[in-house]
Amino acid sequence: MHNFAISASGLRMSFGDRTVLDGVDLEVPSGTVFALLGAEGSGKTTVIRILSGVTGADEGLVRITGEHVGRRSPLDDSLTGEDNLLAVARRRGLDHAEAARCAADLLGRLGLTEVSGMASGIPVAAYSGGMRHRLGIATALVGSPEVVLLDEPTGGLDPSGRRAVRRVLRDLAAEGVTVFLTTRHPRDAGELADRVAVLSQGRIVAEGTPRELGRLASCGHAHLRFADAEELEWAVRVLGGVPGDDEAFTLRVPNDGSVGSLRALLDRIDHQLLAVDGLSIHAPDPDDVFLTLTARPVTG
Numbered sequence: 001m002h003n004f005a006i007s008a009s010g011l012r013m014s015f016g017d018r019t020v021l022d023g024v025d026l027e028v029p030s031g032t033v034f035a036l037l038g039a040e041g042s043g044k045t046t047v048i049r050i051l052s053g054v055t056g057a058d059e060g061l062v063r064i065t066g067e068h069v070g071r072r073s074p075l076d077d078s079l080t081g082e083d084n085l086l087a088v089a090r091r092r093g094l095d096h097a098e099a100a101r102c103a104a105d106l107l108g109r110l111g112l113t114e115v116s117g118m119a120s121g122i123p124v125a126a127y128s129g130g131m132r133h134r135l136g137i138a139t140a141l142v143g144s145p146e147v148v149l150l151d152e153p154t155g156g157l158d159p160s161g162r163r164a165v166r167r168v169l170r171d172l173a174a175e176g177v178t179v180f181l182t183t184r185h186p187r188d189a190g191e192l193a194d195r196v197a198v199l200s201q202g203r204i205v206a207e208g209t210p211r212e213l214g215r216l217a218s219c220g221h222a223h224l225r226f227a228d229a230e231e232l233e234w235a236v237r238v239l240g241g242v243p244g245d246d247e248a249f250t251l252r253v254p255n256d257g258s259v260g261s262l263r264a265l266l267d268r269i270d271h272q273l274l275a276v277d278g279l280s281i282h283a284p285d286p287d288d289v290f291l292t293l294t295a296r297p298v299t300g
């Protein structure tokens with residue numbers, strides 16, 4: 001039998017006439033890193049707020065097993081990073097020695113030791129966005145919670161910050177802590193989490209390990225290159241897909257690489273007299289998986 005640290009069933013939430021959550025069920029096994037993946041505005045923060053008890057759902061049940069639930073605390077800009085963590089530790093009942101040990105450990109884990117020491121430290125007001133973000137994560141971990149809820153832990157971080165956060169999350173899971181995080185980046189979900197649930201149109205449309213979701217989506221993409229913006233614009237209209245965010249007039253069109261789907265794509269290119277400068281077929285990557293899964297009609 002599974003041991004779930006977090007179970008939620010039938011969560012519903014509306015703001016005015018906008019239904020954001022339309023029956024969300026979640027089961028998060030203990031000691032795992034679990035990612036809730038969804039597009040902007042899909043309701044991820046709303047789920048975190050419900051799980052952490054900040055907001056009540058209109059309907060549904062939440063059960064969290066685990067003595068403590070850690071989530072980010074607001075930062076005091078006038079204090080150093082270390083003092084912020086000591087303040088959170090005091091509020092969570094740690095004695096002076098435990099608090100000092102905990103603050104030093106968390107600053108080290110999140111790569112903030114240099115800037116946060118009390119003597120040489122700078123106030124949080126002078127932190128960069130990424131440093132604030134990392135300190136925010138550290139506040140969630142004060143007091144060794146058994147369950148940690150993190151909203152967009154890798155949002156706005158540079159590669160070294162992301163690496164630090166990834167390492168911290170893996171260490172927590174190895175220590176038996178359950179981590180529930182949200183992200184809008186399929187790649188992050190695949191790299192950070194043991195299991196991923198995809199939130200779309202108020203429902204969980206898929207759930208599983210990153211590998212299982214890849215198999216479920218069974219997708220890939222064709223990468224097309226065009227000579228100029230005009231040709232690309234026409235291609236987007238007649239083929240669909242997502243243009244590249246570079247200057248190279250590229251387009252990514254879902255394609256599973258089978259002979260049939262390739263033939264259909266080439267026929268369409270021919271039929272629309274599109275001048276294609278380059279074409280390559282790619283195995284599924286996390287973005288393909290996400291786009292395919294969220295394009296599925298919601299049933300049930």
Ligand SMILES: Nc1ncnc2c1ncn2[C@@H]1O[C@H](COP(=O)(O)OP(=O)(O)OP(=O)(O)O)[C@@H](O)[C@H]1O
Nearest residue numbers: 015016020038039040041042043044045046047184
């Ligand atoms: N208190 C509120 N009042 C009204 N609408 C709200 C409120 N909170 C959230 N919403 C709306 O609910 C929807 C989901 O918001 P939410 O912040 O949960 O999404 P999200 O997936 O976390 O988005 P993002 O990735 O952009 O942070 C949005 O349309 C948002 O405008």
